Amino acid sequence: MGATGFAGGAAGRDLVEVNVGVRNDAGRDAANRAAAEVKREFSFDALTIRVAPAAADNLASNPNVRYVEENGTMVAFEQTTPYGIDLTDADVAIDDGNTGDGVDVAVIDTGIDAQHETLEANLGDGWAAVDAACTTNCGGGPSGGGNGIEECLAEWDDDNDHGTHCAGTAAAADDGTGVLGVAPDVTLHAVKVLACDGSGTFDDIAAGIEWSADQGHDVQSMSLGADTDSSVVADALRYAADRGIVIVAAAGNSGPCTDCVGFPARDERVIAVSATDQSDALADFSSTGPEVDLAAPGVDTLSTVPRDGYAEFSGTSMACPHVAGAAAQVIASGVTGRDAVRNALLEAADDVGLAANEQGSGRLNVAAALDGDDGGDSENAAPTVESLSASPASTDTADAAFDVGWTVSDADGNLDAVELSLTDETDGELEETVSAAVDGEQAGDTTRLVAADDDGTGNEYAVELTVTDADGASASDSTVVSAEEDTADGGDTAPVIDRFTVTDDSNPNWSRHTVDWAVSDADGDLAAVTSEQSAGGDVVDRASTTVSGDTASGAHDLESRRTSVTEIRLTVVDGAGNETVETRSF
Template sequence: MPANNITRRRVLQTVGGAGVAGAVGTGTASGDDSGPSDGYIIGVDPGKSDLPAQAADQVFRRLDFGEIGEAVSGRFSEQALDALRSNPNVRYVERNGRMHAHDQTTPYGIDITDADVAIDDGDTGEGVSVAILDTGIDAQHETLESNLGEGWAATDAACESDCSGCRFGGGGSDIDECLEEWDDDNDHGTHVAGTAAAADNGTGVLGVAPEVTLHAVKVLDCCGSGSFDDIAAGIEWSADQGHDVQNMSLGGDSDSDVVTDALRYAADRGVVMIGSAGNSGECTDCVGFPARDERVVAVSATDENDELASFSSTGPEVELAAPGVDTLSSIPRDDYDEFSGTSMSAPHVAGAAATVIADGTEDREAVRAELKDAADDIGLSDEEQGAGRLNVAAAVDADGDDDDDDEDDDEEEDESVTVATEAATDVEETSATLNGEVTELDGVDEADVGFEYGNSGEELSSDVDAGTVSSEGTFDADIDGLDGGTEYEFRAVAEIDADSDSGEIRSFTTDDGDGTGDSDPVIEQFDVTEDSNPNWSRHTVDWEVSDEDGALDTVTSEQLDAGSVVDSVTSDVSGGNADGRHDLESRRSSVDEVRLTVVDEAGNETSETESV
């Protein structure tokens, strides 16, 4: 390894040691690390960004997190700050602090996490987008270039070919030129990207998920430092692009409200977020931010012997452990080196999350659960290893031979059933048809289904058998002997030998014999607006409905892909008129129709469908 690489690595250690990253040694700094030029960030209620913008001496950036709120960063006088702090529309005022790349020293973890077994089984993360929020990614690296997608850089973090003036001395990667604004001028981001997704092309190193699309989100400058608003903007931009996974090998000791806003924004859009726990060890209850945020999977670091790294932060927020000592990966340009730090452990988990998503699990919490359920207990405490050390192959049930006994291969598939209650139909004076649906039927060939029902507000003391089903789908049963003009409640039930389930309680009202309750509800307005991108199908439905009998019950909007429902939103309504808006979104589906359905209390329903 050339001497200049060794010097550069030592510089990075020093930078991380005093930075927000919680680096080896002190792992300090927070908002107090910001200089006067970083200014303040004002978080306000939705639609109120003009308030701080007009009060600012200089505006750096505006951020819009939708219903969560907005934020404005800039320079403010003390008088303006005092006035803003007392304004009821202001949610927070914080210094625009900085975060830094977590400390690194020298990698390997593909084998120990069985990522190679998953890759050999065809689980490579193909079709999934992973954003690396870091110092950038080398735009021409031999083991990364084929996987690179669109990138983004914050203005203050944009690539520099001559890095100087770092607070703790030293500089970045000393690249001769910046090929993109998001090119890596530090080494850190390229190293992280290689661990997550270096291509399986026979050159250099192999990443956990070698066929994902990598996106450089450059929020840290050549010194490995980034401001709160730049980091929040990077999270926001990535979420808006529909990226599936975000890796954040960065952090600090103190929280940031604007970064928290951004994390909420990304979580609301289904992004799986991975964060390095920090390098403040040996310590307890010292996981840094944003890793300790409840929306982020915090990752501690272990070595090749499954021992906890001496530098790794620990605490109750740790969810997984992964290799982070002497991990080999890529650095600019077409070079490689060994670094250590929780910065190196986090991208193992980011690549694994992409592998799980590509395997068919898209819900962010389900991805999180599968990674944790598959982890190997390596004998560390919960605060050190969380659920255990990452096992990629187990997370996707990949086949492969290794030294471990694959006891799970011989276990029987879990048996379970899930049922949903659908609206009653054909409701008359003394009879009705009850409807339900088996939505999941796993590990068994059939389930017994039926309904429980009774007068509204009382126990569901009556039941009716709907037979046996052998697959997922709808079922129904007719009931009679009801009282006219009476409200009833019911729910669908299903049972197998090892499990049972019941749906939510729904209601209907029988006809009172004077002709009311017979008219179908009417869709007065059904407007669909599309805001889709290659990764997300998004539609907004504005609707207005009415019912002559004054007995509206529910309104449902659905996205359809070749007739199958891929997303739905239901609103409970009442009376004779109602209106509202539904936001629908589904990931990587080819939505061709949107359907609106209104149901009244008698079970009468009306549907309309629009092609999109």
Template sequence: MPSEDFSRRTILRGVGAGVAGTALAGQASAADVRNDEYVVGVDPDRGLDRAREAADEVRREFDFGSIGRAVSGRFSENAVENLQNNPNVRYVERNGLMRALEQETPYGIEQVDADLAVDDGETGDGVSVAIIDTGIDAQHETLEANLGEGYATEDAACTTDCGGGPFGGGNDIDDCLEEWDDDNDHGTHCAGTAGAADDGTGVLGVAPDATLHAVKVLQCDGGGTLDDIAAGIQWSADQGHDVQNMSLGSDTDSDVVRDAVQYADERGVVMVAAAGNDGPCTDCVGYPAAYDEVIAVSATDEDDDLADFSSTGPEVDIAAPGVDVLSTIPRDDYDEFSGTSMSSPHVAGAAATLIAAGTDPADVRGELMAAADDVGLDDNEQGAGRLNVADALDIEDDGDDDDEDDDDGDDDEEPSSPDIDTFGVSTQTTGRWNRADVDWAVSDDDGALESVTSELLAADGTVLDSESSSVGGSSADGEHELRSDDDPEEVRLTVVDEEGNETSDTRSY
């Protein structure tokens, strides 16, 4: 709970908060800087020496295992042309920028029922969460106890002399306590939402006992090169971190970042990213959120309405609070920011809580989506719905009343079970992803439908992915989209009425 001193500081910073918010608004094109810097992706077993030799200067090298290798650095136009014609070269892309996603300057913890999970002892203990961002304040009063080993790329290392840049300046901290210390505010704010400690100070995070790792790939101005971001993703995966939060992005795809995402996915990392702040718009989710391996998060407000800045599109998996979110900033301070950057760490913290409770990381996305609350937005806006941490953990609100007997004389009347009237499944395989589109229609003679859930099942009955819709009345129809990188065996459709009666049916995948 916030202290009185904390509340006073928040009010006093109200004017400055607007400035902090606008400094990082929107998204940057990934090909907007350093025209002579490129990233060259080559085959796993050949082409690396040629790429090295062609570089005027090598920044770094990547080994993504069976995915391939890459070299970033400075290349002449002639070298780029020759490399593009080399059969062992998978791609040549400019080493552009991604940036922190934030718009303005967290009630959200209660809205997603994370407080109920914490009260029930589900706190993310033993799970590691990487905040791939501008760093984390190394001495913040409600974060320091949860901090683990950090990392910073050479370009993004903390500075007390921010040179400004295309996205504004830093936060003018007086001292960098670590290379990964936060010289911007953005990363610390995300860290607080994901895992601020339950210590009676400041704010409460979704997973207050998770270990937070600062992976500083964004500079003090909020921008970071593609190779730095890829390096941070790979470093975190190599450390064995369970969850990565990426409140950053670009509207431009990047091959080297995609390589890094696939590398982390192969190592079982749950990756969560901000959908972007390009709204109002349609089909405009940025990268890396748009990648299949990443959980893409859109932003809602205190009333569960879509934030007007939130990017939307079919890649959105889930929504979370992202307007006027209160969280930590350096040093021992707090502020309200808005953006899908603020939504993403709610989901990253929830992922940590589920893993700590025993959920297989491969099942986290499906469990979060199955428990999400349908708040009445389009699928492209909310995905499966707005995050509900307690429901994902099967924690019931003690405030709910138990079922009571009615005294209307109808106790002896057996309520009818709901019916599945239509259950159609179409399947397709795209790369490593198996997909199922479910077309359904249901009805209930009592006029008391409650929910419809589609599930993609493995041969042993494990739920690989699921999607639920809240329904009502006597009939309803709709569509669900399921996907998994495992081998599904069948699709199950379940309809439930208000009395708890349910009907299920399955189809072979």
């Protein structure tokens, strides 16, 4: 958009409908003066007007106006249906007594059947945009027209099927009738912003988000979207997020593709959901991209349709309400704060082997997000290598020796054994293996590994540690260390890494790590410390600090667009060119 952003009829006599974002009262006054008709004013700094094209162009160049956008439309993502309650362990959560009771979920869609046998008991207040209000005489549209109901029981009644189907997945009651939803005791609110043909204007959708936010709802579920962004909808998302609402949206049905997540799902305030099938394979229609946060079942999913009906639909529209219901469950369990709810869902997700841009953090697991039983399907939690470091050690012989410091832990208190190995990287020869018994929740020690009859001058050695628990679960880590020059004679010594800890603050869109380090050099000849973030062997970010003397410490912040980082490497170099390297694997 710009000075020539709006095309009108002859001499500009035709009106265009636009959303106007304003910076201040002067901008709002300018928009009102230009308007032939004011269609809607928002609580946030925006309004929707009908205006002559030339006047719209003038508003777009007004410094008191943030944006002027044509009032486009969004449509319900195309359908085909869910079964995913069992796959996501929502049934396990429900059996444990978690039902979402006391949480309000807004389904911002085509409405909800006002009398469905397994939804009616969960229905709270609803709302409909004037342009989307229920009708029994639908003229067709991108979703194939309305469902032909004979009577609208409320203005927010569902004359399309789509919204009712999403509502059933999120919260169909556990009453022995029909189907079971993810959170069967939440209060559902129909926010009807899509007409019977499955489409709705940007301003109607923004108004629905605003209404829901003003009611104090906890979760908003949006199985809708467009290829283009909308500034007025983004304003509404900000308005809702500022009021603490967890917002979930379908990623879109533009697949196969690699970077095509729709809007509003790609907005940073929204949990974007892709679709998988019953085998945890990516649905071929699912949009993917770096904005995807979670995957959920969206192929042939069974849910509710008006009146007292049930059908299988497919689409990311069907995946989205699984996550909305799970968010309600997390909130009902006592978790507060939008970020805390989001993190609980992402951290508990099951890695089903898809790429990060396909599954985000993984496929939804409702029970795990509540710290509940996983239904007996997962194995004992694996132990963890907390730290691993190695430094050259002085000996009375010409052998290359290294002191290896390590700590391991196991959340189940079930540690069993640690094995350390030393391999000469020059020829690939295994030099020594040492095993130690461990128990409890945490253990640590310093172990000396020796490359016998090898002075190791100029060589690099790989140190690998494997920890195993009593159930056979294991974890490994490794580091690389350089041998001292002339170990026996005490020549120029390599620097030592005394501290190397990594804090992982990554999210589905960014790989972020903070490296906290401390180094020393017996010769007082420190030169430089470098941290590197690697993905698949390629360095994706690097930070370096010049140092001097015999000790130094500091921190490096590493960041890259989500690239599935597999390793963090720390290198310290002294003035003689000796270097010591350690790595942390992910």
